[in-house]
Amino acid sequence: MVNKLRFNIAKFGAKIASQVSKLGFGSGNNLPGYVFYKVAGKEALKDLAHEMNVGPILITGTNGKTTTTTLLIKLLSCDTEIRKSFESNTIHAITTGILKGSGDIGVFEYGIRNKIYGIPDTVQRLIDPVGVVYTTISREHSQVAGVKNPFDEYVDAKSLLSQAMARGVIISNVDDPVTANIAFNKQEDVHVNFYGLAIDDINDIFESESPDCPKCGKKLEYSQKFLNHRGIYSCECGFKRREPNVKLTGAHFKPDNWDLTIEGNLYNYTNNRDVSFKVTINVPPFGFHNIYNTLASVCTYATFTPKIANIENTIKEVFNNLDMSFIPPGRFEVVKLNDKYVGLGQGDNGDAAKINALFMNQYIDGPLEFIYTTPDEHEEEIFEDHLEVIKNLNPDHIIVVPGRKSIEKAQDYYSIISEEFDNTDFYPLSYEKMDERIKKLVDLAKTSDYGYVIMTGCGEEQEMWENIKQKLINK
Ligand SMILES: [Zn+2]
Structure with a gap:
């Protein structure tokens, strides 16, 4: 049993921290837990959990x-x-x-x-x-x-x-x-x-x-x-x-x-x-x-x-x-934009990308465009899984955009895709200029000539995907 006084002081400190975090100081959300952990020590967590x-x-x-x-x-x-x-x-x-x-x-x-x-x-x-x-x-x-x-x-x-x-x-x-x-x-x-x-x-x-x-x-x-x-x-x-x-x-x-x-x-x-x-x-x-x-x-x-x-x-x-x-922020959903269906959201592992493809597949009834955001370097295994998903959907047009930091690696992934498919394009948009990347992805979906568009792959779920979703759906 952790010293009772220290335990109570820690809870009190955490309470103050939660007031502070409500006011929006610092990295907010987990501050009360952090304060408790620091003051009472990690073993005190047992007593807290047993409440x-x-x-x-x-x-x-x-x-x-x-x-x-x-x-x-x-x-x-x-x-x-x-x-x-x-x-x-x-x-x-x-x-x-x-x-x-x-x-x-x-x-x-x-x-x-x-x-x-x-x-x-x-x-x-x-x-x-x-x-x-x-x-x-x-x-x-x-x-x-x-x-x-x-x-x-x-x-x-x-x-x-x-x-x-x-x-x-x-x-x-x-x-x-x-x-x-x-x-x-x-x-x-x-x-x-x-x-x-x-x-x-x-x-x-x-x-x-x-x-x-x-x-x-x-x-x-x-x-x-x-x-x-x-x-x-x-x-x-x-x-x-x-x-x-x-x-x-x-x-x-x-x-x-x-x-x-x-x-x-x-x-x-x-x-x-x-x-x-x-x-x-x-x-x-x-x-x-x-x-x-x-x-x-x-x-x-x-x-x-x-x-x-x-x-x-x-x-x-x-x-x-x-x-x-x-559905949590950034996750895949299908929206109707005028007369086209756009499915978009995070799919940064093979299982998630495939789930997205299956979800989209319920709607597809005509030529499909796949806007694919790639993994980073050293993530070849994820790319392999993604490529399976792309092959299974067999889109009529593929646009490849880097989903994470490395543009060079995205270019490598693009080369593999362009060997397998005839109708492909690559946009080397940088990670640092995330606003531009997001803007371009929104434009690509909005101005697509295809009746069915799926946009998925890698990218931070809230930073990138939720942003794109908000921009597309609000306009
Ligand atoms: Zn066995």
Whole structure:
């Protein structure tokens, strides 16, 4: 137990810091957490986290973290008071979320790129989560701050967030062999609730290579592929996908809205008993990937809500009233500009770019232009994944623009693309003059002669993509 006086002084200091940050001084948002951490010391975080009687839930994964967090907050907030934070990649941000709120459950997004720049095992030890949620794991930035970040280490860092858990529940996407394996490895120690699809008529329309078995390294066999590496998989070694606890059992995709039926049979941690439910929701046609975010949030909500009797009604209440504003800034969406459809937003890993392409594909009914923003140097693996997406969409015209810093590397990527496709253009727009880059990208989309335009690839999600979206949509 940390000295009580120091603990209280730290909380008081953090409170003042939160007043200061409201006034807009300094780097604002995470200041209260930072002050607490500095004054009380990091071990005091344990006491702070334990002020929540149920405990904190951490959400991690490559894609879908922010959306899942947003949906989960909406769901749990209907039933109980919670503490929360978004897009938090640091312990200070989580600490700030704990300090600023009240309630016995905490919902915190936690992104981890690698072991050096994240401290997943320390976060686990100090925050002592009762829930760790894995959305999906795929390769993303193969380089972080100039250091190579191999996929194995990236997966290890994600695993460390739950590896020492001795209580609580791991919530995991069972259709993703990587996230499923992390949960399989922990099922002797804690409860595991899986979510996934259980319908036959969803099949990935794009070809993709099967990943290796996380247990033995051989290529996985798939009897059905839903989306990229997510599907029904098995391996000679015995590793195979399990039946999900929360699953999509019905889907009716209409042009303006979708009906989704979700069934659950799972362990509720807060009441220490099993629960089951079945509910049909009506949602905007929000893209296939958001079905996974919906399942992740519903599964986590049903695992932790103190009010079991509310489950079906709360799910209906939240999802039947959902509009597209739940999508985080900079993320992909399709907008109608006069008589053309423009799909635009961040896609800086292969999985995200493909999800964007699938989303756009719902609208495409004629010649397509692809405005592609490239990765940086040392990000050839991301480019390979992007190139697959471009090939699958097979656009009639491709415009290549640097998405990150290196113009030379963008030119190299362009050369590869122009060997594969006839109708291509390159605009060497600089990173330093971001305003000009954004202006040109907006112009390209606005003045395009094509009825269907997709603009995606690399680029900072808020700095670049949200800016472009605002400029395009407001005019
Ligand atoms: Zn295997």
